[in-house]
Amino acid sequence: MGKMPNLGSKPLFIGVDGGGTKCRASVYSADNQVLGTGVGGPANPFHGEAQAKVSIVQSVDMALANAGLPSSVIGDLIAGVGLAGVNLPSLFEAMNTWHHPFKKMYLTTDLHIACLGAHTRDEGAVMIAGTGSCGYSFVNGKATIVGAHGFPFGDKCSGAWIGLEAVKAVLLASDELGPQTCLNDLIGAHLQAKGVMIVDKMGAAKSSDYAQLARFVLEAAEQKDEVAIKIMREGADYMSAVAEKLWATGPSRMSLIGGLSGPLTSWLKPSVAASLSNPISQPEFGAVYFARQQHVLANT
Amino acid sequence: MGKMPNLGSKPLFIGVDGGGTKCRASVYSADNQVLGTGVGGPANPFHGEAQAKVSIVQSVDMALANAGLPSSVIGDLIAGVGLAGVNLPSLFEAMNTWHHPFKKMYLTTDLHIACLGAHTRDEGAVMIAGTGSCGYSFVNGKATIVGAHGFPFGDKCSGAWIGLEAVKAVLLASDELGPQTCLNDLIGAHLQAKGVMIVDKMGAAKSSDYAQLARFVLEAAEQKDEVAIKIMREGADYMSAVAEKLWATGPSRMSLIGGLSGPLTSWLKPSVAASLSNPISQPEFGAVYFARQQHVLANT
Numbered sequence: 254m255g256k257m258p259n260l261g262s263k264p265l266f267i268g269v270d271g272g273g274t275k276c277r278a279s280v281y282s283a284d285n286q287v288l289g290t291g292v293g294g295p296a297n298p299f300h301g302e303a304q305a306k307v308s309i310v311q312s313v314d315m316a317l318a319n320a321g322l323p324s325s326v327i328g329d330l331i332a333g334v335g336l337a338g339v340n341l342p343s344l345f346e347a348m349n350t351w352h353h354p355f356k357k358m359y360l361t362t363d364l365h366i367a368c369l370g371a372h373t374r375d376e377g378a379v380m381i382a383g384t385g386s387c388g389y390s391f392v393n394g395k396a397t398i399v400g401a402h403g404f405p406f407g408d409k410c411s412g413a414w415i416g417l418e419a420v421k422a423v424l425l426a427s428d429e430l431g432p433q434t435c436l437n438d439l440i441g442a443h444l445q446a447k448g449v450m451i452v453d454k455m456g457a458a459k460s461s462d463y464a465q466l467a468r469f470v471l472e473a474a475e476q477k478d479e480v481a482i483k484i485m486r487e488g489a490d491y492m493s494a495v496a497e498k499l500w501a502t503g504p505s506r507m508s509l510i511g512g513l514s515g516p517l518t519s520w521l522k523p524s525v526a527a528s529l530s531n532p533i534s535q536p537e538f539g540a541v542y543f544a545r546q547q548h549v550l551a552n553t
Numbered sequence: 554m555g556k557m558p559n560l561g562s563k564p565l566f567i568g569v570d571g572g573g574t575k576c577r578a579s580v581y582s583a584d585n586q587v588l589g590t591g592v593g594g595p596a597n598p599f600h601g602e603a604q605a606k607v608s609i610v611q612s613v614d615m616a617l618a619n620a621g622l623p624s625s626v627i628g629d630l631i632a633g634v635g636l637a638g639v640n641l642p643s644l645f646e647a648m649n650t651w652h653h654p655f656k657k658m659y660l661t662t663d664l665h666i667a668c669l670g671a672h673t674r675d676e677g678a679v680m681i682a683g684t685g686s687c688g689y690s691f692v693n694g695k696a697t698i699v700g701a702h703g704f705p706f707g708d709k710c711s712g713a714w715i716g717l718e719a720v721k722a723v724l725l726a727s728d729e730l731g732p733q734t735c736l737n738d739l740i741g742a743h744l745q746a747k748g749v750m751i752v753d754k755m756g757a758a759k760s761s762d763y764a765q766l767a768r769f770v771l772e773a774a775e776q777k778d779e780v781a782i783k784i785m786r787e788g789a790d791y792m793s794a795v796a797e798k799l800w801a802t803g804p805s806r807m808s809l810i811g812g813l814s815g816p817l818t819s820w821l822k823p824s825v826a827a828s829l830s831n832p833i834s835q836p837e838f839g840a841v842y843f844a845r846q847q848h849v850l851a852n853t
């Protein structure tokens with residue numbers, strides 16, 4: 254064979270998890286061992302298809318390098334790719350017709366691979382709270398998506414939503430048309446701008462830029478800042494309602510994942526927080542799980 | 554002279570009012586008669602400096618044509634230009650260093666020219682509710698700006714804000730995580746999309762696209778739709794608070810202007826609504842008023 258040294262004739266898999274801020278990829282051996290992992294840039298095609306494709310290839314290249322494999326191996330990989338945004342048919346179509354560099358590519362949503370990874374089986378529910386937010390369940394072959402509408406109109410309780418609410422509150426406070434808040438100083442120091450000058454800094458901000466402000470809201474809420482508490486309360490109440498909708502579809506397990514999952518849990522309704530299970534594996538594993546499933550279907 | 558037929562040696566003025574959706578220009582004779590008017594595209598440099606410049610020149614060209622003047626006259630015009638967005642120093646600088654096609658250009662904010670136009674003197678207050686929203690007063694040589702922060706973080710009660718709140722409400726309703734609303738049907742019919750598919754249509758939406766949805770919220774609120782009423786109530790309460798802040802600066806008159814000024818008035822606090830006066834003239838007149846003022850200063 255020659256092209257894939259030391260790996261014989263068994264196929265190699267790559268699992269890709271593409272979100273609004275970054276793209277993670279892991280190379281898996283035929284027997285499910287992680288050989289290497291890489292992280293690339295934003296990969297939500299809603300915010301740019303070209304950027305998403307670049308970030309996917311970048312993360313895969315890094316995963317191959319991390320595994321000690323030559324980058325030419327990319328053409329031998331069977332890829333499972335889960336992307337934010339492709340729940341919209343137009344974006345699914347755009348990404349699925351990509352002249353990708355893999356041997357085969359099986360595309361699905363980031364929600365689907367997160368769910369497969371969290372439960373390592375084809376059934377369960379997940380909520381994601383990272384740059385974006387959403388809920389997903391897969392029960393008896395039926396997928397239910399709650400939210401996943403994107404920024405700025407959806408994605409309540411996501412990092413981007415929390416950050417945008419924080420900027421709104423700081424600007425209202427700077428006009429003395431809203432309550433004073435320590436977010437003024439926290440976000441001002443981060444952006445090196447005061448009051449209305451924050452507008453200048455956030456003029457071309459993307460959802461990932463807003464999401465970077467979420468940690469200041471969490472920090473301010475811990476300091477009992479009323480404005481920050483109100484934002485977290487509204488966001489978390491929404492996520493609790495999402496969880497209840499997902500439980501109503503009858504999954505056996507539910508996990509909360511994403512960059513905000515840790516700090517967010519304590520803001521959820523106690524009954525919801527208690528109903529959550531830790532994810533068993535990563536979304537990249539779920540992506541490979543999906544690719545194996547589809548690959549078997551495609552070859553039988 | 555030859556270049557300016559029938560106009561002798563008296564200078565010609567052009568007043569330009571550039572906002573987020575369109576740019577209006579009027580040619581004025583030396584004795585303040587409107588000779589012609591034109592309307593161009595969006596001219597808020599916050600959403601693109603190049604577009605703003607194109608829209609300004611386009612509106613001026615049309616105003617000259619409407620006045621029966623050759624387009625070459627642009628080089629003889631003394632321009633007063635009021636633009637949304639240039640309350641940010643970086644954007645003021647960017648637009649003020651433009652190699653503009655006029656004989657002279659005097660740049661200020663859209664707020665300032667609106668105020669000069671509304672009161673035809675250098676004192677008073679205005680609130681603008683169009684694609685964007687804000688408040689402005691000029692009293693004893695001191696300008697006060699309230700709001701004017703831009704979309705999506707500021708501009709509460711603007712058309713864009715109302716439209717975004719409507720899309721959020723429709724998406725929450727489509728997930729059954731918010732109250733049902735007739736905005737679903739009204740906005741769905743306008744966008745030719747249902748529920749979550751609205752996301753597909755609004756993916757790359759600009760503030761002016763959101764502002765186009767505001768009339769459906771007004772329509773739904775008239776039909777006693779609770780969701781629409783809540784949006785209008787929150788927006789109008791903010792504008793009433795803006796008005797009270799502006800009255801506190803001591804202006805002799807205040808006007809509400811912009812595309813939403815008519816329907817919005819009935820939503821304001823009765824005391825605020827009763828305190829408003831009709832604008833005396835257009836913002837373009839205010840722009841020329843400003844240019845004359847500055848031109849005298851510059852030439853004395």
